[in-house]
Amino acid sequence: MQAHKDASASADLEYELLPFSPTQAALLADGADSIAAAGGPELPGAAARASAAALRIYRSFNATQRDILRRYSDGHLAVLECSGLLRPQEDPPPSDLPLQQVLENAPECLHLAGRNQILLHLVKHRAFAYDMDNDARLIRLVGNFCGGGLLPRADEHSDNSVELSSHAGLPLGPHTEAPYHCAVEPLDGHSPAPSTLILTARWNPLDEPTCIIPMTPVIDRIGARAALALTSASFDYTRSDSFVAGTGASGRGVSILQFDANGGYALRYNSYRYSLNENASPAAIAAFQALNTQVRCGEVIKITLTPGNALLINNYRALHCRDIIRDNRRLLIRLFGYSRFVSPIVLNEDPLKVKG
Numbered sequence: 621m622q623a624h625k626d627a628s629a630s631a632d633l634e635y636e637l638l639p640f641s642p643t644q645a646a647l648l649a650d651g652a653d654s655i656a657a658a659g660g661p662e663l664p665g666a667a668a669r670a671s672a673a674a675l676r677i678y679r680s681f682n683a684t685q686r687d688i689l690r691r692y693s694d695g696h697l698a699v700l701e702c703s704g705l706l707r708p709q710e711d712p713p714p715s716d717l718p719l720q721q722v723l724e725n726a727p728e729c730l731h732l733a734g735r736n737q738i739l740l741h742l743v744k745h746r747a748f749a750y751d752m753d754n755d756a757r758l759i760r761l762v763g764n765f766c767g768g769g770l771l772p773r774a775d776e777h778s779d780n781s782v783e784l785s786s787h788a789g790l791p792l793g794p795h796t797e798a799p800y801h802c803a804v805e806p807l808d809g810h811s812p813a814p815s816t817l818i819l820t821a822r823w824n825p826l827d828e829p830t831c832i833i834p835m836t837p838v839i840d841r842i843g844a845r846a847a848l849a850l851t852s853a854s855f856d857y858t859r860s861d862s863f864v865a866g867t868g869a870s871g872r873g874v875s876i877l878q879f880d881a882n883g884g885y886a887l888r889y890n891s892y893r894y895s896l897n898e899n900a901s902p903a904a905i906a907a908f909q910a911l912n913t914q915v916r917c918g919e920v921i922k923i924t925l926t927p928g929n930a931l932l933i934n935n936y937r938a939l940h941c942r943d944i945i946r947d948n949r950r951l952l953i954r955l956f957g958y959s960r961f962v963s964p965i966v967l968n969e970d971p972l973k974v975k976g
């Protein structure tokens with residue numbers, strides 16, 4: 621990760637900024653309020669509220685805004701930043717990060733999660749949860765609850781081994797979101813990886829950025845033959861730490877890259893969980909090494925999340941990563957979304973829960 625650019629610079633076609641007008645931001649906040657008042661995205665009926673709010677907002681969009689939405693929803697963008705959003709009033713960072721159970725029910729968190737759900741509907745996605753990840757909840761609170769940040773938490777013991785997940789303060793290398801069995805289409809009884817992760821911040825006192833690596837330039841640089849080798853079942857991965865105890869597993873003999881009609885390709889990759897399978901061919905070994913090298917050299921888009929913006933990351937064509945957490949009060953609100961092209965194995969329709 622040598623070069624990086626500010627998202628406000630004219631990034632390539634992988635990144636788009638979607639500014640909301642004050643009227644549109646107010647419509648979005650009204651919709652988020654109605655979802656939060658009914659209990660938030662974890663409760664039945666939230667998806668219908670999000671869909672109705674998204675339709676109201678869409679009608680207020682001009683042709684340029686609609687074109688940006690279309691490009692993202694059709695799978696042709698790596699990242700979409702929504703800006704100009706209304707911040708919840710009077711919500712300064714506390715002296716310490718509250719308990720996770722307290723935050724899960726906080727009206728401000730439910731509002732921001734509801735807002736994320738509406739933004740997913742604007743790009744024709746549905747918010748969902750896996751049965752075996754994040755305790756089967758749609759809302760993921762991304763914060764240093766386990767330790768591992770630059771400064772120890774008050775309750776942190778130095779001898780603790782900290783999980784490598786978004787509930788810790790550790791740096792996380794470039795990755796797409798798990799699970800890694802498959803993308804777009806279900807496989808062997810597993811639902812696909814998320815199409816999108818959407819993030820916003822409730823608190824980010826030190827403006828610590830979220831980093832995104834669009835993968836189209838990386839794949840172009842490794843070349844056609846290496847890209848083809850990445851479609852072979854030559855790679856293994858280790859189990860994710862956010863999975864519910866006793867569920868989820870490591871994988872063997874999977875591909876990294878696959879052709880997909882929508883957007884051209886879909887990728888699954890994790891710089892700290894993927895390795896070469898023992899049966900990998902010399903061509904696959906060389907391709908994996910080239911990919912690792914080019915990801916390290918790849919252009920990084922750095923975006924500072926605040927309550928006034930939200931970031932949709934296309935999980936099939938972009939990696940994301942972050943540095944060690946410097947301020948333990950940083951709190952992001954994340955939801956997963958499936959695009960209209962994905963057919964998951966549905967366990968519950970409303971709220972949508974799928975087999976992982």
Ligand SMILES: [Fe+2]
Nearest residue numbers: 795796797940
């Ligand atoms: Fe992640």
